[in-house]
Amino acid sequence: MTTLTNNLDIRAFLDQDQKKDLLRLLTAGSVDDGKSTLIGRLMFDSKMIYEDQLAALERDSKRVGHAGEDIDYALLLDGLKAEREQGITIDVAYRYFSTAKRKFIIADTPGHEQYTRNMITGGSTANLAIILIDATKGVITQTRRHTFLVSLLGIKHVVLAVNKMDLVDFSQKIFDDICSDYKKFVTQLDIPDVNFIPLSALKGDNVVELSPKMPWYHGKSMLEFLEAVHVSSDRNYDDFRFPVQYVLRPDRDFRGFAGQVASGIVKPGDSIMALPSRKTSKVKAIPGYDGDQEQAFPPQSVTLVLEDEIDISRGEMLVNPDNLPRMERHFEAMLVWMDEEPMDISTQFFLKQTTNTTRARIDMIRHKVDVNTLEKSEVKNLTLNEIGRAVLTTAKPLFFDPYKKNKNTGSFVLIHPVTNNTVAVGMILDKLDSKNLPSRITDVEKETIRKGKSLISAESREKRFNQKGMTLWFTGLHGSGKNELAFSLEKKLFDDGATVVLLDGSSVRPGLSRELDFSPADRAENLRRVAHICKILNDQGIITICSFISRNNSIRGQVSEIIGQDKFHLFFMDASLEYCRNNKPELYKKADKGETENLPGADLEFEKPAHANLVFNPEENELNLDRISDYLEKNKIFPLK
Incomplete structure (x- = not known):
């Protein structure tokens, strides 16, 4: 019977515990304001510390504590070695405890500005924020910064805990002055519920029970307030x-x-x-x-x-069909940059919002907000822990509500496509009509486009391709072996990582020059067209390899003028007419019989180049490839590094 009764008691207790409301809260404040001490004191005075934990706490307080002869309750949360050595909070520490009325999850967030991203992480799910102030210092820059971040996160309930009242003799005037200063600042922000509690976390005054040392204070103790504050109505129950x-x-x-x-x-x-x-x-x-x-x-x-x-x-x-969210690709949001690497606005990020993932780009940063002064400034990007208002465009429409109306559908994270790091968190402000989208093209760029010039510099292309856009022009008679060398070079450069295009008669004649014959005038027109293609490709940073007879210096000079003399490199395959005839006997026999006309070396004169950059022997093709590679490297054409 006793066992049955005990089981029923346990079941009733668990059922009651299951029905308790859960309050998520964060603590924030400047270094050494007593955040960890306050939480440790709450856990200690609410009897939520086991005996072995208490023994370890007493032992550690004597060894590494910062509270003199008193127990250092901060050690319950500052678990990192660096935290205990410096007496500060670095990472977010989560603690769970429960009272007869409520369950609590507390995020103890660091106070340093360099750990802003940690505070954003800890406060992302919080219903309430406790901002601690050292009574001996009053409202300082960090207090304003933490309050702004709390407002940014959409936390509607703030408790300003004026700590260390024991160091100012529990002065009501000092407390009132601090409250007055804070009210002047907080009115600029959207925080509807602000409360003020004087306390001493180390001594326990007004933490769990009201202290007789501050009879002028008629409010609730910290724990009483946390047990009673109403947060369930903060959830959006209207928009399904x-x-x-x-x-x-x-x-x-x-x-x-x-x-x-x-x-x-x-x-x-x-x-x-x-x-x-x-x-x-x-x-x-x-x-x-x-x-x-x-x-x-x-x-x-x-x-x-x-x-x-x-x-x-x-x-x-x-x-709900009668209550739809925004369905847009363009929107404005507040971004908190969380990556060690600065923002690269040209990156296509992954955007994760609710269960939806899509590609997204940052069109522009409208301004950066100084979290200490709330001043706005124009910037091109954001760096670690900086906050700014940005315009974003996604690859497919998102279904969202403004963050102030609905935290769950109005928040998102940006993920780097290469490192998979979460680089930013965002709070959507509202949609943006496409006609109001900022142009990513500057006035200077518009003028450049008007002139028909590319917005991509030659230096940028060289950096991307690791090469310079040049034309390698092979000349020589039919059968000289220039084609074999040109195609072999294309394969070698491609294997080495170059971006290269090869043009010769077989690729150009059937399409670009299909209406041209092989008369001297049409041969010249064919090469003129090829030269213009080479110029376009070279301007795009691409190496072009051309294999054409180009029979005299005059034609080769015209080609060089079109392409640009600084980008034209002439390679001559110096093969004797006898070698060429033996290599392509059918073609030359047709010329001898009059079955084909205008063949250089047969019935048209071929003029050897006067100033070729390289001259090759057709019987040394492997050596010729190495000579070209050395030439390209020496002249810093490919590779550049």
């Missing part, structure tokens, strides 16, 4: 948003859509719309472990079964 996380199909008779209710309330029989398809249906059931649920609300994770078969996938969203 259900991002689909997973499609459950255990058999052909069941199809459910699993996910977490981001906002709003849903019940069986409610009409829903699937985005982006805009197909509608009704909720048939909300199956659960103990049977079907009567309703679902945030932040419950549930499965919805619909009355109709609708094709819905992960990343899509179920909403």
Whole structure:
């Protein structure tokens, strides 16, 4: 009977504990303001420390503590070796404790400006913020910075904990002056609920119980306030948003859509719309472990079964047809840069919002906000821990609400496509019409475009391709071996990582010059066209290899003028006419019989180049390839590094 009673008592206790409300809160403040000490004191005085933890705390307080003869409660949270050595918080420390009225998850965030990203991480899920102030210092720059960050995160409840009142003899005037200074600043920000509590975290005054040392204070102690503050109404119960996380199909008779209710309330029989398809249906059931649920609300994770078969996938969203979110590709957001590497605005990031992932670009940074003074300044990018207002465009439409209205659908992270680092977190302000999108083209660039010039500099192309855009022009008679050397060079350069294009008669004549014959005039026109193609490709940073007879110095000079003498490199395959005849006997026999006309070396004169950059012997092709590679490297054509 006793065992049964005990089991019932335990079950009743667990059931009661399960029904307790959960409060997520963060602490913030300047270095040594007592954040960790306050949380440690809350846990100690609420009897949430085990005996072995207390013994270890007393031992560590004597060894590495910073509280003199008193117990250093900060050691309960400052677990890193560097934190204990310096007496500061570096990383975010999460602690859970519970009282008879409520459960708490506390994020102890660092105070240093260099750890702004840690505070953003810790506060991303918080309902309430405790901002500590040292009573001996008053409102300082860090206090303003932390308050701005709390406002940015959309936290609606703030407690200004004026700590170390024991060091100012529990003075009411000092407390009132600090509260007055803080109110002047906080009115600039969107924080609807601000409360003030004087305390001494180290001594325990006004932490769990009201202190007789401050009879002039008529409010609640810190723990009493935390147990009573009403935060459930902060959730958005009006706008139903259900991002689909997973499609459950255990058999052909069941199809459910699993996910977490981001906002709003849903019940069986409610009409829903699937985005982006805009197909509608009704909720048939909300199956659960103990049977079907009567309703679902945030932040419950549930499965919805619909009355109709609708094709819905992960990343899509179920909403109320009469209350739709924004569906846009362009929007403005506040960005907190969290990566060690500065922002590169040309990068195409991955954007993760609810269960949806898409490509996104940052069109511009409208301004950077100085978190210490709230001053705005124009910048081209953001660096670690900086905050700015940005314009973004996604590859596909997002389904979102402004962050102030709905945290879950109004927040996102940016992920670097190469490193996979989370480089930024964002809070969406609102959509942006495409006609109001900022132009990424400057006035100088517009003038450059008007002149028909590229916005990409030659230096940028050289850096990207590791080469200079040049033309390597092979000349020589039919059968001299110039084609074999040109094609072999193309293969070698390609294998070595160069970006290269080869042009010869077989690639140009059937298309670009298909109406031309082989008369001297048409031969010259064919080479003129080739030269213009080479110039275009060279301007794009591409190496072109050309293999054409180009029979005299006059034609080769014209080609060089079109391409640009600084980009034209002439290579001559010096083969005797006898070698060429033996290499291509059928062609030359046709010329001898008069079956073909205007063949250089047969019935047209071929003029050897007067000033070729390289002259080759056709019987030394392997050596010729090495000579060309040495030439390109020596003249810093390829590779550049």
